[in-house]
Amino acid sequence: MVKSFISTSSLLLIIFLFSSVALAAEKPRLILQITVDQLRGDLPTRYYDRLGEGGFRYLWESGIVYHDAHHAHANTETIVGHTTLATGAHPAIHGMVGNLWFDRETGFTTYNVEDARYPLLTAGASVDANTEIDPTQRAARSDGRSPAAILVTTFSDELRSQSGGQAKAIAVSVKDRGAISLAGHSGTAYWFSKAKGEFVTSSYYLDQYPQWATAFNETNPAQRFAGKQWQLLRDQETYLFGDSDDRPWETDVGGFGRVFPHSYGDGTSPYFTTWLTLSPAGDRMVLDFAKQALVAEELGADSITDFLSVSFSSTDYVGHIFGPSSLESEDNILQLDRTLADLFTFVDQQVGLQNTLIVLSADHGGPDTPGYLASLGIPAGYVEPDNWDKAAAIARIKDTFNIEGKLIETYDHPYVYLSTDVKKDPRIDSRGIEAAIVEELSKFDGVALAVSSSALRNGNLPDTPLYRSVVRNFNPKRSGDVFIVFEPNWFINDFDGLTVASTHGSPWNYDTYVPIVFAGAGLEAKTVNRRVYTVDVAATLAAFMGTKPPSGSTGKPLVEVLNR
Numbered sequence: 001m002v003k004s005f006i007s008t009s010s011l012l013l014i015i016f017l018f019s020s021v022a023l024a025a026e027k028p029r030l031i032l033q034i035t036v037d038q039l040r041g042d043l044p045t046r047y048y049d050r051l052g053e054g055g056f057r058y059l060w061e062s063g064i065v066y067h068d069a070h071h072a073h074a075n076t077e078t079i080v081g082h083t084t085l086a087t088g089a090h091p092a093i094h095g096m097v098g099n100l101w102f103d104r105e106t107g108f109t110t111y112n113v114e115d116a117r118y119p120l121l122t123a124g125a126s127v128d129a130n131t132e133i134d135p136t137q138r139a140a141r142s143d144g145r146s147p148a149a150i151l152v153t154t155f156s157d158e159l160r161s162q163s164g165g166q167a168k169a170i171a172v173s174v175k176d177r178g179a180i181s182l183a184g185h186s187g188t189a190y191w192f193s194k195a196k197g198e199f200v201t202s203s204y205y206l207d208q209y210p211q212w213a214t215a216f217n218e219t220n221p222a223q224r225f226a227g228k229q230w231q232l233l234r235d236q237e238t239y240l241f242g243d244s245d246d247r248p249w250e251t252d253v254g255g256f257g258r259v260f261p262h263s264y265g266d267g268t269s270p271y272f273t274t275w276l277t278l279s280p281a282g283d284r285m286v287l288d289f290a291k292q293a294l295v296a297e298e299l300g301a302d303s304i305t306d307f308l309s310v311s312f313s314s315t316d317y318v319g320h321i322f323g324p325s326s327l328e329s330e331d332n333i334l335q336l337d338r339t340l341a342d343l344f345t346f347v348d349q350q351v352g353l354q355n356t357l358i359v360l361s362a363d364h365g366g367p368d369t370p371g372y373l374a375s376l377g378i379p380a381g382y383v384e385p386d387n388w389d390k391a392a393a394i395a396r397i398k399d400t401f402n403i404e405g406k407l408i409e410t411y412d413h414p415y416v417y418l419s420t421d422v423k424k425d426p427r428i429d430s431r432g433i434e435a436a437i438v439e440e441l442s443k444f445d446g447v448a449l450a451v452s453s454s455a456l457r458n459g460n461l462p463d464t465p466l467y468r469s470v471v472r473n474f475n476p477k478r479s480g481d482v483f484i485v486f487e488p489n490w491f492i493n494d495f496d497g498l499t500v501a502s503t504h505g506s507p508w509n510y511d512t513y514v515p516i517v518f519a520g521a522g523l524e525a526k527t528v529n530r531r532v533y534t535v536d537v538a539a540t541l542a543a544f545m546g547t548k549p550p551s552g553s554t555g556k557p558l559v560e561v562l563n564r
Contacts, residue, residue, distance in 0.1 A: 063519025081363025088538030088553030226267030415480025
């Protein structure tokens with residue numbers, strides 16, 4: 001009997017040990033996290049019948065597709081969504097409450113990843129305020145960049161920590177915030193400088209560029225598009241929006257035009273690199289740099305799992321300038337599909353898709369243009385704060401609370417910030433002022449909801465999805481004093497003089513709805529229709545790899561990915 005017991009115990013131990021080895025062997029050699037800026041959840045399936053093989057189709061037909069995936073926070077801007085995907089935390093915890101916020105200590109508006117302590121390694125690569133179409137980039141007072149403002153760890157941080165720093169983590173994007181957020185505190189981020197037409201980083205990450213990055217930039221990646229055009233991938237009559245190439249709400253940026261073909265010119269225009277980023281060319285440059293990084297850094301080359309983040313930005317720029325339901329946006333999706341197919345083929349050749357866990361999602365969705373919606377009889381419009389009677393409202397509040405100086409410091413979407421003098425004066429009832437501002441804002445056209453920070457702190461709010469999304473966006477050190485939510489399909493489209501067709505940043509479904517798809521690494525195809533959230537992505541990656549969750553993660557691991 002004793003002998004039999006020992007034999008059984010030994011057998012169980014052997015089975016356990018072999019199972020552990022098998023599980024360890026199943027860990028992928030590479031995590032490939034893809035973020036498509038402004039890829040609303042319905043866009044890949046909208047054009048599915050005309051997608052090629054190996055791109056979106058590979059993911060949708062070979063992966064685990066979550067059809068009801070959303071961001072759960074209210075301010076659906078780029079840095080907010082990217083950091084949520086990276087950390088598994090809501091902005092209330094990870095701290096990136098918006099692309100911009102007002103810093104009470106410095107007295108200036110802060111761009112999310114700016115950090116004067118860490119200048120760019122490349123001279124002359126800073127933002128050119130004369131041609132930069134992103135107003136948040138122009139707000140930065142320094143060209144320095146780092147992830148210091150991210151208050152928690154990312155999945156890539158945890159992967160490197162678990163491996164004793166042996167795992168490599170690299171992130172690439174056109175946008176600095178699209179790369180820095182996913183690289184985390186311990187990885188390396190590269191992004192595209194429009195001023196130089198090449199990929200750059202800051203001294204936070206490196207003292208000097210690796211030879212492969214220098215060699216890539218010496219090929220003049222932007223100049224290869226000089227003398228070329230953005231042309232349609234297919235015959236125009238085959239497009240859903242083939243008869244809608246020129247619409248009055250589309251924006252002509254610096255002569256790029258509103259109809260196909262869009263010429264890049266000879267490369268001498270000050271807007272040349274801007275035009276590249278608001279076309280499929282921007283994504284192609286990111287792809288080429290990411291491929292070079294994969295090979296040169298030997299990502300996925302051994303048993304220690306590495307991390308590569310690729311954030312494609314063109315969908316966002318095209319969506320802003322032309323709208324999601326435009327010929328330009330449609331063609332961009334079809335061309336992005338070919339870019340993804342190229343990436344997956346390359347990864348398969350270098351690492352093997354069976355050795356790579358891929359996750360694709362988006363930092364936010366985006367609304368259709370009011371003009372397009374109006375053509376279908378759907379109410380929509382642009383919010384015009386210049387038409388609000390702000391002066392009278394401010395005068396009433398100042399008179400009520402006996403305020404002599406400035407009442408409002410600034411508005412950085414979606415927050416109104418009270419003036420520093422008002423905040424510091426102990427005699428002034430700032431809570432009452434917040435409530436008065438909420439009341440006045442609620443009278444203005446286009447405003448659906450205004451919420452005071454005092455109400456957020458005290459929890460005196462209805463328990464509804466909308467209010468909960470605002471709470472998830474509230475960080476007491478960075479959020480403003482009043483949060484504004486515009487009516488569905490209403491938004492401000494004037495960005496410091498640049499009029500855009502569409503912009504995101506709301507808690508409505510068209511802005512929160514994004515794809516979440518996991519593929520590769522032996523996963524079997526499956527479609528899941530229950531509601532999941534973007535905070536679940538980092539939690540799932542951590543559980544899949546056996547790392548501890550990122551420090552602020554509140555997401556739930558997706559069981560379909562784990563139950564291989």
